[in-house]
Amino acid sequence: MSSQRDDHPTGESTVDSRKRAPAALRRAAAATAASAVVATSGFLGGGVAAAADPVVIGTCTEDVTSTEYGQPIVVSPRALDSRVKDAAGLTFPLDFERIDRIHQQFLRTAPINIGEVTTEEQHFSGSALADALANRIAGLPAVEDRGDTMNFHVGNLAVTCLGGVNVPGQAKPEPTEPSTTPEKPSTTPPAESPDPGSSGDEQRNPDTPGSGSGGDPTTEPTDDQPRRQAGGPDSNYSPGSAEQVAPSEYAYVPGSLPPWSDSRFGETAGGQPATGDLRTGDGHNQQDRVREAGSAQALPTGSGERVALPVLLAAVSLAGVTAALIRTWVLRRA
Known part of the structure; x- marks a missing residue:
């Protein structure tokens, strides 16, 4: 009897443990789902906060x-x-x-x-x-x-x-313009490619006697002759590149300039300037004016010193009127 009583509680504890296991799993799953919901809501909330408030x-x-x-x-x-x-x-x-x-x-x-x-x-x-x-x-x-x-x-x-x-309205933001500054070209000259027909020894030491086609070792290479002529004492021009040579002056060579190079703006090529003609014309006009002023003649006058008849009559009438007024004034005073 005692053994049966001991076995019965053991069976009940096993059943209870089996019932508690699924419940624990369900609680763990629920906690995981709740955490996921909270994280998702946090992301959504952050996105809404980042947007502009209406x-x-x-x-x-x-x-x-x-x-x-x-x-x-x-x-x-x-x-x-x-x-x-x-x-x-x-x-x-x-x-x-x-x-x-x-x-x-x-x-x-x-x-x-x-x-x-x-x-x-x-x-x-x-x-x-x-x-x-x-x-x-x-x-x-x-x-x-x-x-x-x-x-x-x-x-x-x-x-x-x-x-x-x-x-209220707000100012519209200006769009950002892309940079229009051109990139500066590279000033580094490209590396010269070696001649495919020459060997490595010739490129390293082209002046070494005996290299090349096996000529006389005492004979200098023909490539040095232009350099000797260009930079040697017997050369007729100074060494340097063609870009450094100053251009020749052709302004003093007869016939080197076109015929219209000496003409002024607005003048015909080869013609005489009109400035002297204008000055000469002005001088002639001045002389003509002086000549006309010097040869002026006075207009003929009238009969001379005589007084016209109407003027004489007016003077006599004025004298008579004045005498009558004086006489009347004297009589009234008397």
């Missing part, structure tokens, strides 16, 4: 700010929060439970993208925001088939959003 319109009466060009603009359901609730009250009067459900479902919807930041300021009125959220309002489960009525009331109530929302 401009969120959370009200229909206050302006918002932007930070950069091309920033997305989204409208939040809270921009028309009270208007949607009032529209639900007009669509479903006295159904307070439905009104509350419509309000809560609308607030849980995601924001809607309505554009992006440009270089100019953008204005969004209350009606424009209502049109942007119309599909979300009509698609709420609690609205059912009354979506058109809801949007009608929301559009009318959105008119009360006085002033609307203004989104």
